[in-house]
Amino acid sequence: MSRLIWVVQGFISLFFFFSGISKLLDPAAFSMAIERYQLVGGTLSWAIALWLPWLECMLAATLWSRNWRLPSLALLIGMMGVFQIALLSALLRGLDISCGCFGTEVESGVLFSFIRNFFLLGAILLVMLRRPSTT
Numbered sequence: 001m002s003r004l005i006w007v008v009q010g011f012i013s014l015f016f017f018f019s020g021i022s023k024l025l026d027p028a029a030f031s032m033a034i035e036r037y038q039l040v041g042g043t044l045s046w047a048i049a050l051w052l053p054w055l056e057c058m059l060a061a062t063l064w065s066r067n068w069r070l071p072s073l074a075l076l077i078g079m080m081g082v083f084q085i086a087l088l089s090a091l092l093r094g095l096d097i098s099c100g101c102f103g104t105e106v107e108s109g110v111l112f113s114f115i116r117n118f119f120l121l122g123a124i125l126l127v128m129l130r131r132p133s134t135t
Contacts (some may be wrong), residue, residue: 009127013060015120016076020056022102023049033100037086038093055079063127073128080121087114 023030031049035041040048059076062068090097090110099113108116 005127005130008123009063012076012120012123012127013063015060016056017060019101020053020060023053023100024057027053030100033098036095036097036100037090038095039086039089052079070128073124076124077121077128080117080124084114084117084121087117 027046027049030053031045034045034048055075056079059072059079062072065072087099087110091114095110097110099108099110101108101113
């Protein structure tokens with residue numbers, strides 16, 4: 001089981017690292033993607049577009065630190081929870097938008113992202129519950 005947890009943790013780390021890097025390459029496009037959710041705009045969307053990719057990359061890296069693994073996983077769960085609420089809001093309002101998860105290069109719709117994120121949340125919880133912070 002330990003190998004499976006390592007693989008899942010590696011997948012989570014790579015997912016958030018590449019997600020963060022893709023957004024860092026074009027913060028203006030990411031800010032516009034955030035605004036398409038019609039939940040925040042202007043200055044707040046820019047602030048999110050500027051700091052969230054760095055946070056994603058940092059959390060991807062700190063998953064490999066014994067001391068930071070659990071706090072990183074907890075922050076990822078919180079971020080994913082907020083994002084799931086935004087996706088659900090977009091679904092309920094019938095918005096036909098790209099999730100903005102990987103910048104402008106990869107388009108994925110709201111429903112696909114909502115379902116994918118449930119599996120990603122499950123993976124994060126699996127690592128959090130099965131991987132002790134001391135190894």
